[in-house]
Amino acid sequence: MTIDWAHFTPLWSTIGGLLIGLAASLFILFHGRIMGVSGILGGLIRPLKGDIGWRVIFFLGLISAPIGARFFGLMPEIEIDGSPLQLIVAGLLVGFGTNLGSGCTSGHGVCGIARLSPRSITATLTFMATGVLTVWVIHHSGIGG
Amino acid sequence: MNHLTRRISEYLVGLLFGAGLIFGGMTNPSKVIGFLDFLGMWDPSLAFVMGGAVVISFLAFRGAKQREFSLFGRVIMLDDSKSIDLRLLLGSALFGIGWGLSGFCPGPAIASLGTGEWKVFLFVIAMIIGSWVAGRIQFRTY
Numbered sequence: 001m002t003i004d005w006a007h008f009t010p011l012w013s014t015i016g017g018l019l020i021g022l023a024a025s026l027f028i029l030f031h032g033r034i035m036g037v038s039g040i041l042g043g044l045i046r047p048l049k050g051d052i053g054w055r056v057i058f059f060l061g062l063i064s065a066p067i068g069a070r071f072f073g074l075m076p077e078i079e080i081d082g083s084p085l086q087l088i089v090a091g092l093l094v095g096f097g098t099n100l101g102s103g104c105t106s107g108h109g110v111c112g113i114a115r116l117s118p119r120s121i122t123a124t125l126t127f128m129a130t131g132v133l134t135v136w137v138i139h140h141s142g143i144g145g
Numbered sequence: 146m147n148h149l150t151r152r153i154s155e156y157l158v159g160l161l162f163g164a165g166l167i168f169g170g171m172t173n174p175s176k177v178i179g180f181l182d183f184l185g186m187w188d189p190s191l192a193f194v195m196g197g198a199v200v201i202s203f204l205a206f207r208g209a210k211q212r213e214f215s216l217f218g219r220v221i222m223l224d225d226s227k228s229i230d231l232r233l234l235l236g237s238a239l240f241g242i243g244w245g246l247s248g249f250c251p252g253p254a255i256a257s258l259g260t261g262e263w264k265v266f267l268f269v270i271a272m273i274i275g276s277w278v279a280g281r282i283q284f285r286t287y
Binding site: 014019031032067092100 | 155157158162165167169173176182184186191198200205208210216217223233240243246247250254259260268270276280
């Protein structure tokens, strides 16, 4: 392991993290819900009457963020390296896995760890570990080209 | 609390979350992959995103645990399940593989729809299908 100092952004990442934490805090304290994106999405895939509106509105806010950031000239460059096939396979795995495991980076990784839930801590360590291994296989093992 | 106020608040929380993801670097898949490249050239930035987010929400959840109703009068829904089972482990493991393959997890992927990049749409459609399939399958509990 070598630290990639050239891309390291501790200040901006901390600011981003504090904003995410604030959002999760406001959501539980005002709305009584856990800000877990895969769960909020799951409720739209199998919708229940009277439990749809808040999910749609929350996602509209989320999607508005890059539009707003671009409008004010604050949107950083984004770089999507994966091929279309790779993104489809990845999307299927992320959708399937987060539904089966009842959570993703926001639900388990932020809200669950903040509640010190052993279940969420286990989930987070698991997806971090397979994420690290996958990146190693693709970029360093010679298998992924 | 009236309906419109609640709706506006839900929208603003989504926007705030999205802003955090953008400024923190989570909406840039190549930066996420840099964070997961722990065994190669590691960019630790996203640990700061998670750290910042957890510190703030730790306090909020401590408060939430002691209340039955939210400030808008909604029932506080905390998932109290404790079981660490095969579903949790297998699901999280598969999610991590997809995360490492693409650099996208669900929140940043949905936020990035707002960039208009066609590859994001491809990912999100596949993610919806994947989640739908998982919901259709009855898993035996071991």
